[in-house]
Amino acid sequence: NQVADPVALPIVPCPDCGRRVVTFVARTGQFEGERFYKCRNHNPKKGGCDFYRWEEAYAEHLASLGPTAPPLAQINLGENEVGGGGQGGQL
Numbered sequence: 001n002q003v004a005d006p007v008a009l010p011i012v013p014c015p016d017c018g019r020r021v022v023t024f025v026a027r028t029g030q031f032e033g034e035r036f037y038k039c040r041n042h043n044p045k046k047g048g049c050d051f052y053r054w055e056e057a058y059a060e061h062l063a064s065l066g067p068t069a070p071p072l073a074q075i076n077l078g079e080n081e082v083g084g085g086g087q088g089g090q091l
């Protein structure tokens, strides 16, 4: 039962590893209802990235990037590879 939730802050690439940052809202605990942002690769216990920010800290991170942070759309995520479909059917 996921609520469509407007993302308050722009999503920028992880400053540590360049992967996409994802945002969630905490559902339990003392921070219930608070939005946070973390690296898609967040997994510091297994050698992954440790980028994880509550909204306030993430806003500060954005501010540190300056007013012209690149929109995600311009970033090559490498997820849209073209061609190479092994459908070599001959008629």
Ligand SMILES: [Zn+2]
Pocket (backbone or CB within 6 Å): 014, 015, 016, 017, 018, 019, 039, 040, 041, 042, 049, 050, 051
């Ligand atoms: Zn990262």
